[in-house]
Amino acid sequence: MKDAFGTPQSLLVLGGTSEIGLATARRMIARGVRTVWLAGRPSPALTAAADSLRALGTDVRTVPFDALDTESHPERLGKIFTEGAIDIVLLAFGVLGDQAHDEADPVAAVRVAQTNYTGAVSAGLVCAGALQAQGHGSLVVLSSVAGERARRTDFIYGSSKAGLDVFAQGLGDAMHGTGVHVMVVRPGVVGRGSVRPGSVRRGSGRFGSGLPSVTPEAVATAIELGLRRGSETVWVPGSLRMVMAAVRHVPRPLFRLLPL
Numbered sequence: 001m002k003d004a005f006g007t008p009q010s011l012l013v014l015g016g017t018s019e020i021g022l023a024t025a026r027r028m029i030a031r032g033v034r035t036v037w038l039a040g041r042p043s044p045a046l047t048a049a050a051d052s053l054r055a056l057g058t059d060v061r062t063v064p065f066d067a068l069d070t071e072s073h074p075e076r077l078g079k080i081f082t083e084g085a086i087d088i089v090l091l092a093f094g095v096l097g098d099q100a101h102d103e104a105d106p107v108a109a110v111r112v113a114q115t116n117y118t119g120a121v122s123a124g125l126v127c128a129g130a131l132q133a134q135g136h137g138s139l140v141v142l143s144s145v146a147g148e149r150a151r152r153t154d155f156i157y158g159s160s161k162a163g164l165d166v167f168a169q170g171l172g173d174a175m176h177g178t179g180v181h182v183m184v185v186r187p188g189v190v191g192r193g194s195v196r197p198g199s200v201r202r203g204s205g206r207f208g209s210g211l212p213s214v215t216p217e218a219v220a221t222a223i224e225l226g227l228r229r230g231s232e233t234v235w236v237p238g239s240l241r242m243v244m245a246a247v248r249h250v251p252r253p254l255f256r257l258l259p260l
Contacts, residue, residue, distance in 0.1 A: 007031065007032040008028065008031075008032070008033055008087035008088050008138075008227075009032070009033060009034050009035065009087055010033065010034065010035040010036070010037075010084065010085065010086050010087045010088070011024075011025055011028050011033050011035070011036050011037070011086070011087065011088045011089075011090065012036075012037040012039065012080060012086045012088070012089045012090065012127070013025055013036065013037065013038050013039065013090045013092055014039045014040075014065060014067075014077075014089065014090065014091045014092060014093055014123055014127075015039070015040060015067075015090075015091070015092035015093030015094070016038030016039050016040030016046050016049055016050070016062060016065070017038075017040055017043070017045045017046055017049050018092035018093065018142075019190070019216040020092055020142060020187070020190065020216045020219045020220065021038075021090055021092035022049055022052070022053070022216070023215075023216035023217050023219065023220035024090055024092075024140075024219070024220040024223050024224070025038075025053055026053070026056065026220070027217075027220045027221065027223075027224055028088070028224065029053065029056050029057075029058045030056075031224065033058065033087075033088075034058055034059060035058065035059045035060075035061070035084070036053055036058055036059070036060045036061070037060075037061050037062070037063060037080055037086070038050055038053075038060065038061070038062045038063070039062070039063045039064075039065035039076075039077070039080075040062070040064075040065055040093070041064070041065070041066055042062075042064055046062055047062070050062050063076060063077075063079075063080060064076065065077070065123075067093050067114075067115045067119030067120070067122075067123065068111070068114055068115060068119055070118065070119060070122040073122045073123050073126045074126050077123060077126045077127060077130070078126060078130060081130040081133075081134065085134050085136075085137070086127075086130070086131070086134075086137055087136070087137055087138065088137065088138050088140065088227065089127045089131065089137065089138070089139045089140065090140045090142070090223070091120055091123060091124060091127075091139065091140065091141045091142060092142050093115070093119070093120070094115060094116045094120075094142070094160075094161075095111075095112055095115050095116065095157075096112075096154075096157055097109070097111075097112035097156055097157050099153055099154050099155070099156055099157070102156050103156070109156050112156055112157060112160055113156070113159070113160045113163075115160075116157070116160035116161060116163075116164060117160045117163045117164050117167070120141070120164050120167070121164075121167055124139065124141065124167065124168065124171060125171070127139055128171055128174075128175055128180060128182070131175075131179075131180045132175065132178045132179070132180050135179045136179045136180070137179075137180055137181070138180070138181040138182070138183060138227055139168075139171070139175075139180065139181070139182045139183070140183045140185060140223055140226075140227070141164065141165075141168040141182065141183070141184050141185065142185050142187070143161055143164055143165040143168065143184050143185060143186045144157075144158070144161040144165075144186060144187065145186055145187070145188055145240060145244055146158035146161050146162075147159075147160075147161030147162035147163075147164065147165045147186075148162075148186075148244045148247065148248060149244075149247055149248055149255070150162075152256065165184060165186070168182060168184045169184060169232075169233075172184070172232055181227075181230060182232070183223075183226050183227065183231055183232060183233070183234060184232065184233050184234070185219065185222065185223055185226070185233075185234045185236065186233070186234070186235050186236070186240065186244075187214055187219045187236040188213065188214050188236060188237060188240050189213040189214065190213075190214055190215070190216060190219065214236050214237060218236060218237070219236045222234050222236040222237075222238075
């Protein structure tokens with residue numbers, strides 16, 4: 001529950017080892033968040049992430065969460081809300097996959113789609129319903145510029161993010177007037193650190209090569225600002241909005257030649 005000044009007090013990060021998720025948690029802790037839930041597969045990385053946030057003086061709790069185990073989502077995520085109101089839910093999990101490999105291995109391709117889209121739909125609906133039941137809260141969904149237009153080098157990943165983006169926009173419309181705020185975040189190239197389970201990084205060779213690069217901290221800053229403004233869509237950096245508006249209208253023969 002927010003304090004008397006409207007400052008969020010609790011944050012749930014789905015994808016507890018996500019670099020963007022942890023950067024956002026650090027920023028929100030500095031702004032007054034007192035309780036952070038990190039949801040992810042049990043691992044040394046998740047434990048280390050929780051310990052790093054506890055060192056900042058906040059209450060950090062972990063909960064087992066697997067995007068692919070959708071049948072467990074209602075119980076495991078729903079239980080979090082029974083222990084106290086959640087002001088912000090950050091949906092930050094996802095996998096890049098390997099385009100060249102996944103094209104030749106449909107099972108691997110489906111795993112990317114199920115993690116990034118099916119798992120997100122399940123978790124998003126569970127959390128949105130819980131936020132609606134408590135009468136307030138924000139659901140922040142990490143999308144990607146990769147979902148703006150299909151590219152030869154990452155269309156499996158990009159298609160999953162395109163589906164997620166449309167889902168989140170529709171969910172925002174469904175939640176309008178209920179007290180629940182849904183915000184879609186579309187970062188450019190997040191170019192620092194390594195990819196871990198539950199995290200997403202878009203580096204060279206993926207969609208975004210040649211586009212502006214951002215750090216997890218920059219995305220976290222944009223998320224905080226977007227929440228304070230009540231934004232529905234946030235581009236990081238903001239200039240990407242105009243860039244991608246142009247990219248969407250480039251003729252396909254020319255688009256295939258662009259170094260994006």
